[in-house]
Amino acid sequence: MKSKILLVTALLLTTLYTTHARTPRLSKKGFTYEALKLPMQKLPSNRTFTVAVETAAEYGPIAIQRSDEINIPGWTKTVDQSEYMVDVLLHNVAFDMPRIVERCEYIKDTADVIIDTIYFYRNIYRGVASGHLEVLNAQNEIVFSTVIPDAARQFEGKEFRRRKAAKRYTFREGMAAQRDMMIDFYSELSAKTNAMLDHQFGIYPIKKREALLIVRNKKHKEYSRMQLLWNQFNNISDQVNLDIELQDIERDLQHSITYLKNIEQKYTGRSKADCKMRYIAQYNLSTIYLMLELPEQAMEHAHKLRSNGFNKNAANSLIVKAKFMKRLSRIHS
Numbered sequence: 001m002k003s004k005i006l007l008v009t010a011l012l013l014t015t016l017y018t019t020h021a022r023t024p025r026l027s028k029k030g031f032t033y034e035a036l037k038l039p040m041q042k043l044p045s046n047r048t049f050t051v052a053v054e055t056a057a058e059y060g061p062i063a064i065q066r067s068d069e070i071n072i073p074g075w076t077k078t079v080d081q082s083e084y085m086v087d088v089l090l091h092n093v094a095f096d097m098p099r100i101v102e103r104c105e106y107i108k109d110t111a112d113v114i115i116d117t118i119y120f121y122r123n124i125y126r127g128v129a130s131g132h133l134e135v136l137n138a139q140n141e142i143v144f145s146t147v148i149p150d151a152a153r154q155f156e157g158k159e160f161r162r163r164k165a166a167k168r169y170t171f172r173e174g175m176a177a178q179r180d181m182m183i184d185f186y187s188e189l190s191a192k193t194n195a196m197l198d199h200q201f202g203i204y205p206i207k208k209r210e211a212l213l214i215v216r217n218k219k220h221k222e223y224s225r226m227q228l229l230w231n232q233f234n235n236i237s238d239q240v241n242l243d244i245e246l247q248d249i250e251r252d253l254q255h256s257i258t259y260l261k262n263i264e265q266k267y268t269g270r271s272k273a274d275c276k277m278r279y280i281a282q283y284n285l286s287t288i289y290l291m292l293e294l295p296e297q298a299m300e301h302a303h304k305l306r307s308n309g310f311n312k313n314a315a316n317s318l319i320v321k322a323k324f325m326k327r328l329s330r331i332h333s
Contacts, residue, residue: 022220022221022273023217023272023273023276024215024216024217024220024222024273024276024277024280025215025216025217025220026213026214026215026216026276026280027213027214027215027216028211028212028213029211029212029213029214029230029234030209030210030211031209031210031211031212031233031234031237031238032207032208032209032210032237033207033208033210033237033238033240033241033291034205034206034207034208034240034241034242035205035206035207035208035240035242035291035293036203036204036205036206036242037202037203037204037205037206038203038328038331038332039198039199039200039201039202039203040199040200040201040328040331041143041144041200041201041331042331042332043201043203043332044083044084044137045083046076046083047072047074047075047076047083047203048075048076048077048078048081048082048083048084049072049075049076049077049078049082049083049084049085049086049135050077050078050079050080050082050084050085050086051067051070051077051085051086051088052085052086052087052088053067053070053088053090054087054088054089054090055089055090055186056090056091056092056093057092058092058093058178058182059090059182059185059186060182062182062183062186063090063186066186066190069187069190069194070086070088070190070193070194070197071194071197072086072197072198072201072202073198073202073203073204074202074203074204075201075202075203082138083137083138084135084136084137084138084143084201085135085136085137086133086134086135086197087133087134087135087136088131088132088133088148088193089131089132089133089134090129090130090131090148090185090186090189091129091130091131091132093127093128093129093178093181093182093185094127094128094129094130095125095126095127095178095181096125096126096127098123098124098125098157098170098174099123099124100121100122100123100124100163100166100167101121101122101124102119102120102121102163103119103120103121103122103159104117104118104119104120105117105118105120118161119161120159120160120161121159121160121161121162121163121165121166122156122157122158122159122160122166123156123157123166123169123170123173123174124154124155124156124157125154125155125156125157125173125174125177125178125181126152126153126154126155127152127153127178127181127185128150128151128152129150129151129152129153129185129188129189130147130148130150130151131147131148131189131193132145132146132147132148133145133146133147133148133193133196133197135197135200135201144200144201146196148189148192148193148196149192151184151185151188151189151192153181153184153185155177155180155181157169157170157173157177158173205241205242208291210287210290210291211287212229212230212233212283212284212287212288213279213280213283213284214226214227214229214230214280215280222263222277225259226280229256229259229260232255232256233253233256233288236249236252236253237249237291240291246292246293249291249292250292250294253288253292256288257285257288260280260281260284260285260288261281261285263277263278263280263281264278264281264282264304267281272310275308275309275310276310278304278305278308278310279305279308279310279311279314282301282302282304282305282308282315283301283305283314283318285297285298285301286298286299286301286302286305286318286322287318289301289322290318290321290322290325293325293329295322295323295325295326295329296322296326298318298321298322298325299318299319299322299323299326301318302315302318302319302322303315303319305318306319
């Protein structure tokens with residue numbers, strides 16, 4: 001009887017071990033490559049621009065001293081005869097009437113009973129700045145136009161023991177508060193303008209970081225081939241930069257792509273193990289095609305990944321990236 005129990009236990013352990021070995025455990029392997037950050041707008045041939053900043057009187061000399069802060073990455077700023085004109089308009093700042101806020105402190109005796117209350121008063125100053133951005137071409141046609149998101153600031157004045165003292169200090173303190181806020185407003189609105197110009201027109205090299213999935217349990221029958229896949233891919237992806245032809249990279253990766261497509265066809269069952277293997281293959285194929293700037297193929301495998309039913313969030317993220325790349329490809333041919 002004892003030998004039968006030991007035999008059954010051994011069989012169960014063997015079955016569990018085999019099942020565990022067949023179910024892939026995933027490992028993410030990060031890699032980086034160089035790509036070109038493309039803008040949302042079609043680009044002129046030489047990418048030259050001039051800047052005109054028109055501000056309300058409150059900004060005073062700030063705008064004159066800091067007019068060089070407006071830039072488009074990857075473009076050349078010129079004085080005249082440029083292809084595009086960047087026109088920045090900063091409106092009058094809306095300053096609220098100062099308001100007094102009250103704070104109190106309680107004086108307690110040794111029995112923790114309140115025996116007195118001390119009041120403190122301070123002025124609160126608040127302002128909201130806004131603006132507008134237009135980009136025009138050489139024919140004076142509006143290429144891009146938008147409202148610059150509002151900038152809001154709040155300044156708290158000195159604290160006083162009496163309300164009347166706080167009121168008397170309002171003018172002097174308010175002038176200093178508005179002066180400081182104007183500097184902050186110009187900095188924030190300029191930064192927001194630059195962010196929008198970058199998004200719409202900026203072009204420059206960027207480093208992208210992505211990851212491939214591989215099997216990490218050594219007893220899995222795909223472990224060795226997955227390790228080989230990663231080592232070969234990592235060596236090739238390191239070469240991806242703006243000076244290399246992506247068709248050459250695709251050719252060099254053909255063996256890896258074929259292996260991953262075979263995984264899709266090899267593990268066709270409905271078990272969790274097969275779903276995870278298809279997930280690895282489809283995720284990796286979509287990621288590789290994004291690196292190769294082939295959004296149609298990337299989207300195809302991302303949709304398969306979503307239909308696979310394992311980790312749909314990853315599929316949705318890949319689809320968004322592929323759609324965005326496809327849109328940029330249409331804009332920039």
